[in-house]
Amino acid sequence: MNITFRDSLFSGLGLASRFPFLLRPRSLSVSDRLAAFPTGKMPLHAPAEVRFDDLLIPYVHAEDDRDLPFLLGVVHAFLRLGQMELFRATATGRLCELFGAPAMRLDASLRRMGLARAVPAMLASLSPATSAWIERYAQGVSFMAAKSRGLSPETDFYQxxxxxxxxxxxxxVGRLISSDINWLFWLVRLRAYRDPGWPGLWERMTSLARCAAPSFVPDANDAADALWSTLGASQKAGSNCVAVAGSRTKNGAxxxxxxxxVQLSLPPLWCVAALKSPGFxxxxxxxxxVPAVLVGRNRHIAWGGTNMLALQSIFYDVSRLPTSAFREVEEKATVRFCGQRALRYRECDFGPVISDAPLLAALNLPPLALSWRGHRPSDEIGAMLAVNRAENFGEFRAAFEPWAVSGQHFLYADAHGGIGQVAALEFDPAASRAALDFLGDPADPAHAWGEKHRSTELPAVFAPEEGLLVSANNPAFGCDPALTLFEQSDDRYHRLRERILAATPFGPEQAFSMQQDTHCATSLTLARRIRLAALRIGPPAGTEALxxxxxxxxxxxxxxxxxxAALELTAHALARRVFPPRHGHGPTAVLMASPAALPLLAEDVGECGPLVLDNLAPALAEAAPRFARYPEWGALHHVVLKHPLASLPIAGRAFAHGREKSPGGTLTVHKTAIPLVGGPHDATYGATARHVHDLADEDESFVSLLGGQDGVAGSESFLSFAKLWRRGExxxxxxxxxxxxKRFPHAIPILPGGEP
Known part of the structure; x- marks a missing residue:
């Protein structure tokens, strides 16, 4: 892959030619936006209706089940076509079709990951019902896309x-959404893994995973559960989700x-919708x-999930393979404003050689091949459609049989008061064994794929005696080898349990308050230990206020x-003095950006060894004047919401929205994650969508977004949820x-017309 000066010049001129249209997104009212929704006839089997509320939340009602996915595709494209085109281009490594030559290095790197490698085999193996559903959804997207020219500057840019x-x-796109979040962790850690201090830090960080509290204990009387229970250790999850049994709620449901x-962005990843047809x-x-309700409810049950950070990839060190083991693959890329260019990369029997990726060249890695479970077919969309239709826990658990990636904890609640939890993934212990050695060895049989355990073979729980289930970066159950090794603290897990146990009975109002909780036990422990250590050494002058x-x-x-503010400033000043002597500068850079930083620093300060005592006074002296300048958390901690086009020069200004003070932190229930930093900063990852479902009433579901429903910049609904989010509504x-x-006043009737 060669990016010539001519390519860069043509791309620059081409993009610049679009800037005048991007500089001034038109202001659009809800009425303006609804006027752009196609009316009249669509290729349907029966009449239908799409209703919107004032926030542009759609309620899609089809009289024929076959029309529901088509209309969902229309609605998704109406609200988020630009976002969807970006997803499609990212999944297939075709961003240069949108952004020209500047995106070629990114595309070359994305294609090496092989996100869509399994798609042809997946398509061939789908059940007829799932295949028909997906095809109808795609037809709906295409129908709306064909009518979207001139809808907005960014939509035209992407289209x-x-x-x-x-x-x-x-x-x-489904494979993109299912990609292995652990890749980010691995790539960050690859910067430091050859440092002499890395093995010791890796052991400390993974010990947090091994010591994490499980959501439930497998039943040793169940054959599958007993198998995993006797294997011994642990794994991990992501986000927050709780299920509360009827014994603890106001109404018995x-x-x-x-x-x-997820990443903080505009529009948000999530889009709220309600779907109804005779059979759905x-x-x-x-x-x-993605044509399914991923977290939500039906008449009988509700479901929600958290990413378990499951080990489903192996990074093989292929440096000792002979040259003959590698094959060169050439693909064509259409570069906007520049025509076609060739992209070449190597692969071997252990996967694409990702260390050749242009964006990884600076890491100076040995040849590494990526083998991911997602490189082989599975059916997550079919699984979610089965979940959407499930009426009880047995059907809910069985729905995940074809699910492989990414590993998720799914929690369940039903109208009869029952709750449950399943682990949705296909797990091969080889990935865990390779991760313990950090990189896989092609010659080691223990690192070879072959043993697989599907979701329905893994432990699950229904009707736990305690009447609650919590998933928040904690393992669902213990096993060895571990399903995950990536470090988190148990703060959110324990805080969510505390809030549920303290609220009797527990209802939606208690859930709203719980989701906005900003307490962190680890940080509070660290603050107390720092103060006690300071009293022991005699605090330096000028640090009294701190x-x-x-x-x-x-x-x-x-x-x-x-x-x-005092804790985070002090923690940063102390960590950058304590961690390097113990772990080395490279590993310290990894640790400072990790959620393990505060727990491990609290551990070090609790031991109160010479390294901490010798460095505490200068750390306090450094933090004190910064605290005087930034005396409150809101003076340090901000959230900035940006549209993807905000990264464009000049024109991007119109797509970035103001910096605002934000509550929360890396380890709090209301998460706004940051590395350890010593000054003002912007959170880039955290809570972006909330949902609460009371199964006592089909209409008692509540949602909130950080952002808005509409993906069109300038639309009244582009940020319509933001104020509600800040107020906790x-x-x-x-x-x-x-x-x-009654609640969705904007009704758009649709008649059948044309060949469906």
Whole structure:
């Protein structure tokens, strides 16, 4: 791959030619946006209706089941077509079709990951029902896309090279959404793994995973559970989700509440929708490009999930393979404004050689091949459609039989008061054994794929005696080899349990408050240990205000918290003195950006050894003047929401939205994650969507987004949820059609016309 000066010049001129249209997104009211929704006839089997509320939440009602996925595709494309085109281009490594030559290095790197490698085999293995559903969804997206020219500047920008959507595109986006989040952890750690201090730090970090509290204990009387129970150790999850049994709720029905932690962006990853046809009814959170309700409810049950950070990839060190073991693959890339260019990469029997990726060249890695479970076919969309239709826990658990990636904890609640949890993944212990050695060895049989355990073979729980289930970066159950090794603290898990146990009975209002909780026990412990250590050495002059703030702190990361600001500034100053002598500078850089930083620093300060005592006074002296300048957490901690086009020069200014104070931190229930830093900063990852479902009433579901429903910049609904989010308010999402007709005033009737 060669990017010539001519390529860069043509791309620059071509992109610049679009800037005048991007500089001024038009202001669009809800009425303006609804006027752009196609009316009249669509290729349907029967009449249908799409209703919107004032936030542009859709309620899709089809009189024929076959029309429901088509209309969901229309609605997704109407609200988020630009986002969907970006997803499609990312999944297939075709960003240069949108952004020209500057994106070629990124495309070359994405293609090496092989996100869509399994799609042809997946398409061939789908059940007829799932295949028909996906195909109809793609037809709906294409129908809307064809009518979207001139809809908005960014939509036209993304659509310039757009092709009609197909089932292949939908499956590719599904694989993008299912990609292994651990790749990010591995790539960060690869910067330091050859440092002499790395093995010791890796052991400390993975010990947090091995010591984490499980959500439930497998039943040793169950054959499958007994197998895993006797194997011994642990694994991990992501985001927050709780299920509360009817024995703890106000009305005897189950309650489920969850909030997803992803990258902070505009539009948000999630899109709220309700869907109804004679044989289907579900409401909750969807992802544009994926034709199912991923977290939400139907008439009988509710479901929510958290990423378990499961080990489903092996990075093989292929440096000792002979040259003959490698094959060169050449693919064509259409580069916007520049025509076609060739992209070449190597692969071997152990996967694509990702160390050749242009964006990884600076890491100076040995030849590494990536083998990911997602490189082989599976059917996550079919699994989710079965979940959407499930009426009890048996059907819910069975739905995950074809699910492989990415590994998720799925929690369950039902209208009869029952709750449950399953581990949705296909797990091969080889990935865990290779991870313990950090890199896989092609010659080691223990690192060879072959043993697989499907979701329905893994432990699950239904009706736990305690009446609650919590998943928040903690293992679902213990096993050896571990399903995950990536470090997190148990703060959110224990805090969620505390909030549920303290609220009797537990209802939606208690769930709303719980999801906005900013308390962190690890940080509070660290603050107290720092103060005690300071008293032991005699605090340096000028640090009194800092230490007083630590002493008075209640552990909450609210925007007006003095203690949170004092703790984070002191922790940064101390960690950058304590970690390098113990672990080395390279591993320290990894640790400072990790959620393990505060727990491990609290451990070090608790031991109160010479390394801490010798460095505490200068750390306090460094933090004190910074605390005087930034005396509250909100002065340090901000959230900035950006559209992907905000990265464009000049024109990008119109797509970035103001910096705001934000509560929360890396280890809090209301998560706004950051590395350890010593000054003002912007969180880039955290809570972006919340959902609460009371199974006592089909219309008692509540949602909130950080951002808005509409993906069109300038739209009144682009940020319509943001103010509600800041105030901690939720919007009701009904499932009954009669209720939707009252609460969703904007009705668009659609008649069948044309060949469906």
């Amino acid at each position: 310039s090279a757009a092709r009609p959507w197909s089932a292949t595109d939908v499956l590719a 189950g309650l489920l509440a969850g909030d997803a932690h 009814a579900a409401a909750g959170m969807t992802i544009p490009g 230490l007083d703030a630590l002493a008075a702190w209640d552990g909450r990361y609210e925007t007006d918290s003095r203690g949170a 939720y919007v009701t999402l009904p499932l009954r059609l009669a209720t939707a007709k």
